[in-house]
Amino acid sequence: MPGWFERADAELFSAIDLAQRTAGLVGDILEIGCYQGSSAILLEYLRRSNERLVVCDLFEEVTTTLDDFHDRTDSYSDLSQESFEVNFLRFHKSLPEIIAGSSTTLSSSNFKRTFRLIHIDGSHEYEIVRSDLLLAKSLLIPGGFVIFDDIITLHTPGVTAAVWEGVIHDGLIPVFQTHKFYGTWSDPLEVEIPEDFKRFAHDVCGHTMSHLEYVPGSPE
Ligand SMILES: C[S@@+](CC[C@H](N)C(=O)[O-])C[C@H]1O[C@@H](n2cnc3c(N)ncnc32)[C@H](O)[C@@H]1O
Numbered sequence: 001m002p003g004w005f006e007r008a009d010a011e012l013f014s015a016i017d018l019a020q021r022t023a024g025l026v027g028d029i030l031e032i033g034c035y036q037g038s039s040a041i042l043l044e045y046l047r048r049s050n051e052r053l054v055v056c057d058l059f060e061e062v063t064t065t066l067d068d069f070h071d072r073t074d075s076y077s078d079l080s081q082e083s084f085e086v087n088f089l090r091f092h093k094s095l096p097e098i099i100a101g102s103s104t105t106l107s108s109s110n111f112k113r114t115f116r117l118i119h120i121d122g123s124h125e126y127e128i129v130r131s132d133l134l135l136a137k138s139l140l141i142p143g144g145f146v147i148f149d150d151i152i153t154l155h156t157p158g159v160t161a162a163v164w165e166g167v168i169h170d171g172l173i174p175v176f177q178t179h180k181f182y183g184t185w186s187d188p189l190e191v192e193i194p195e196d197f198k199r200f201a202h203d204v205c206g207h208t209m210s211h212l213e214y215v216p217g218s219p220e
Contacts, residue, residue: 001087002077003038004121004149008178008214010108011194013117016145016182019191020116027116028052032103032132035148036078037087037117044092046117053096054111056103057084057122079218093121104131108138115139121149126158133166142186146172151181167205174209 022025029047034040036067047053059081065147081100088095099106103122118136123129129148136146148163150156163181172179175188176199193199197212 001038001041002036004035005038005042006178006214007216008197009147009180009211009213010176011196011214012176012178012180012182012191012212013042013046013147015191015194016117016189019189020143020145023189024141025116025141025189026050027144028054028090028114028135028142029117029119030111030115030139030159031119031121033122034084035121039121040084041088041091042121043117044088044096052114052196054099055096056085056099056101056106057081058102059084059100062116064174099192101130103135104128106135107129108135108201111139113139113150116141116144118144118146118151121147124150124158126162129159129162130165133162133170133172135193137166137170137185138170140185143184143189145175145182145184147187148181148183151177152179152180154179167207174204174207176210176212178212178214210216 027044030053031040031043034057040055044053059079085095119121140146149167150159167174171185172183174183176182196214196216198215199210199212201208201210
């Protein structure tokens with residue numbers, strides 16, 4: 001499956017889901033930036049029958065982006081909605097709710113505060129990630145997690161800036177990070193980190209968070 005969704009994060013998504021399930025949390029799931037579906041396919045496995053999975057993607061070339069990494073590396077082989085749908089239907093019987101367009105057109109007037117998991121993996125531009133973060137803040141329920149991709153990737157300083165601005169000015173609580181940032185706006189649920197991770201604590205901006213290193217086969 002083309003994409004950038006790593007096994008380490010798949011395990012963490014599942015661990016968060018288990019913690020939410022154990023706490024009796026029910027809520028919807030949103031993904032911004034689904035590309036060919038690798039992370040959305042997992043999210044659909046985490047969805048319960050009384051919950052929705054909503055995905056949003058441009059499904060087309062970005063011409064205005066300041067981030068030319070993907071142009072230089074030609075890393076998006078096929079951005080079509082059709083490819084996403086074909087891949088998704090290889091694993092699931094029906095499609096999620098699909099919004100084709102920029103995440104900047106989404107607003108809290110379209111959605112209610114019903115989301116327990118929000119995965120933000122769309123634009124890397126600071127202004128757009130900032131807008132995605134504020135949207136997530138308005139949609140996430142207590143016990144929910146927001147996850148930002150590319151928090152410490154060389155070509156994505158806009159993501160790093162927008163997310164840490166959210167921590168400093170918008171009450172976002174950092175919980176852990178891989179190359180994704182996992183946070184929340186409420187008391188973080190206790191998540192049992194799978195054995196395949198080594199955990200290192202850090203005091204940052206008044207919070208204690210962990211960075212997690214994935215070392216399969218090596219207990220913490
Ligand atoms: C890194 S890919 C997503 C990868 C996918 N989540 C995975 O794990 O394989 C980024 C996606 O974000 C989409 N995108 C870029 N800017 C966007 C925007 N403003 N709104 C919605 N989607 C956007 C791109 O079309 C692309 O499909």
